[in-house]
Structures are given as structure tokens and as C-alpha cells.
Amino acid sequence: MTIEDLKSVYDIECASFPHTSWNMESFLRELTANQFAYYFVIEKEGNIVGYCGMWLVIDQSQITTIAVSGKEQGQGYGRQLMQHAKAYASNSADILSLEVSIDNEKAIKLYEKEGFLYGGIRKDYYGPGKDAHVMWMKLNE
Numbered sequence: 001m002t003i004e005d006l007k008s009v010y011d012i013e014c015a016s017f018p019h020t021s022w023n024m025e026s027f028l029r030e031l032t033a034n035q036f037a038y039y040f041v042i043e044k045e046g047n048i049v050g051y052c053g054m055w056l057v058i059d060q061s062q063i064t065t066i067a068v069s070g071k072e073q074g075q076g077y078g079r080q081l082m083q084h085a086k087a088y089a090s091n092s093a094d095i096l097s098l099e100v101s102i103d104n105e106k107a108i109k110l111y112e113k114e115g116f117l118y119g120g121i122r123k124d125y126y127g128p129g130k131d132a133h134v135m136w137m138k139l140n141e
């Protein structure tokens with residue numbers, strides 16, 4: 001992901017997470033000031049159709065965000081993004097984790113298929129009454 005990509009990424013972000021979307025400054029900070037961050041996009045015919053971000057700190061890695069444009073969902077882009085994240089993280093990390101809203105069935109299915117395990121519940125993670133599953137997997141096994 002580059003600074004030039006941010007407008008397209010932000011459009012997908014707002015459509016994907018209408019109540020909890022990050023602002024442009026948050027993405028910009030991740031790209032320019034967070035030495036632990038790695039963000040990447042997937043393109044179709046020159047247009048960004050999805051993106052994913054992660055933090056890598058010593059031997060642990062964490063997905064911070066992943067989304068595919070609404071009209072491009074269900075075509076394997078989410079899986080491709082996650083498989084790239086896993087491959088990249090496995091160069092340095094032993095564990096990859098993430099949080100996902102307990103009612104986000106599509107994302108949970110994707111994570112289960114990609115080998116994530118349930119690690120517990122974070123109460124009110126997305127706001128009052130909006131709990132998250134912590135999911136995690138070992139890399140390089």
C-alpha cells in the first residue's frame with residue numbers, strides 16, 4: 001500500500017466498517033510512522049479491490065484490518081490477502097492473531113478456513129455489547 005492508494009483504500013474502509021472506520025490520517029500514520037506496520041493491497045485491472053494490514057513485533061504478528069470491496073467479495077480476494085499475510089508474517093513471526101466481531105460470519109469462516117483457532121472473547125471490543133473473538137494461529141508448523 002502506498003500513499004497514492006489511500007483514497008481507494010479509504011473508500012473500501014468506510015463501506016466495510018461504517019461505524020468503526022479508520023480515518024485517512026490513521027492509514028497515513030501506519031504507512032509513514034509505524035515501523036512495525038506492513039500494509040498491502042490487491043488490484044484487479046489497475047483498481048484496488050482489497051487491502052490488509054498487520055503489525056509485526058519481534059516474533060508476534062497481528063492483523064489490524066482486512067477488507068474487500070463489496071462488489072468484489074466472494075471471488076477469493078480475501079483468501080489471497082490472508083494467505084499473503086500469513087506468508088509474510090512467517091518470515092519473522094511464530095504467531096499470527098486478530099480480533100473479529102462475534103457476528104461477522106463471513107470473516108470468521110475465512111479465518112477458520114485459513115487455520116485460525118479461537119483464543120477467547122474480548123468483551124466490548126467494538127463498543128458496548130459488541131464483543132470480539134480473539135483468533136490466532138501458529139506459523140511455520
Ligand SMILES: CC(C)(COP(=O)(O)OP(=O)(O)OC[C@H]1O[C@@H](n2cnc3c(N)ncnc32)[C@H](O)[C@@H]1OP(=O)(O)O)[C@@H](O)C(=O)NCCC(=O)NCCS
Pocket residue numbers: 016017066067068069072073074075076077078079080099100101104105106107109110113
Ligand atoms: C471478510 C472478507 C475480507 C472476505 O473477503 P472475500 O473476498 O469475500 O472472501 P473470499 O471470496 O476469499 O472467501 C474466502 C472464504 O470466506 C468465507 N466467505 C466469503 N463470503 C462468505 C459468505 N457470504 N458467507 C459465508 N462465508 C463467506 C468462506 O469461507 C470463503 O471460503 P469458500 O469460498 O471456500 O467458502 C470480506 O467479506 C470483507 O471485506 N468484509 C467486510 C470487512 C470485514 O468484515 N473485514 C474483517 C474484519 S475482522
